[in-house]
Amino acid sequence: MYVCAYVVVLAFTCVAAASPVIEHVEVIDEGDSFLDNPHYLNNEQIGELFARLSRDYPALAQTYSIGRSIQGRELHALALNAPAPNGNGDDLLRPMVKLVANIQGDEALGRQIVLYMAEYLASSYQLDTEVQRLLNTTEIHFLPSCNPDGFAAAKMAKMQWILLIALIPLAAQGYIIKEDESFLQPPQYISQEQLEDLFARLEKAYPEQARVHSLGRSLEGRNLIALQISRSVRQRPLLTPPVKYVANMHGDETVGRQLLIYLAQYLLGNYERISHIGQLVNTTDIYLMPTMNPDGYALSQ
Structure with missing residues (x-):
């Protein structure tokens, strides 16, 4: 994969x-002694x-x-x-x-x-x-x-390792991060049509950081879509690493599907609110594909 x-x-x-x-x-x-050596x-x-x-x-x-x-x-x-x-x-x-x-x-x-x-x-x-x-x-x-x-x-390839994230906040008493979690209410699984509509709205709301891609269609004709999230989705710097998240490979894998949908909304909604979210999006090229098997998901309902 x-x-x-x-x-x-x-x-x-x-x-x-x-x-x-x-x-x-x-x-x-x-x-955590197992982390030694x-x-x-x-x-x-x-x-x-x-x-x-x-x-x-x-x-x-x-x-x-x-x-x-x-x-x-x-x-x-x-x-x-x-x-x-x-x-x-x-x-x-x-x-x-x-x-x-x-x-x-x-x-x-x-x-x-x-x-x-x-x-x-x-x-x-x-x-x-x-x-x-x-x-x-x-x-x-x-x-x-x-x-x-x-x-x-498998063999080790020659790679140039770079520091991607140099900052992550430490939880502290009295320190409150103003996060946008409105997308969690009300919690519910969404259909394929609702997913396509959501990604279209995210692309419209965040034109610089979000872009919808189609990977083709399923056996029953449903659209296979992925959402790209990055600092500038129209052009990617040479050393920006791409990362992909794929869920719902089997029809009944609903939780992973919904988590990726939530992740997309969380990253975009907090891009300008939380410094380490902004730093993550600015230094990686993220592709989210919540459902690889929309036909199976539709049947499982």
Whole structure:
């Protein structure tokens, strides 16, 4: 899905603000030792990692395989969830979530992020109440590499790395960002026709930063549209990296579709309001395609 991956380096800065006296601050001691000596894992190391997580956290982690690749490599998967409250087996109403990465061979970054997330959730369960709440109410399945053969065949290209974002605000007591979140009300899924109308309105409202592209039509004739968001959509500087977000590849993937729709409105609505949003849009060329399968979405309704 990606031709190449771009690394965004984030540098944190503090925001000074007058704030009331805080009587109690909860400091979470996060387990992030897995970030030491960062490197990409090969397929055998993924299997060893998942086996170790299952041994270290037997009540949370279960490793399994969904088969083998064409070249015989194991497709390693890991399930994370806390035991059901009653202790009598699975919670039938608990939602299941899957995180799949490395569908194309050179998608190394997403593969490693999924591995880091699995380690973080397992190691932080006893330390972080938010992680506890997440694993107590969901069952998460991690498949970091759907294409281990392609990953093994991929080679590092010669690239010039540049700093993309040098500023991100730090949350501080009493510091309020005036964000435009009016698009969240009322929350609802929108149809294909409403999506096309929304993108047309965004292009009209933000002619310099937004541009609608058509990628063709679906099998049933629906328009496949994408929204480009950048500092100047009519011309892109040579070193501005393009980033694409694609959702709703299968008909019933509605949440990802709606999140991209919200993201488009958030980025454009806050471009001149929030400095780091403006900096992001000014230094990247973002393409949002909320639905790759509008026919399946229409059928799922």
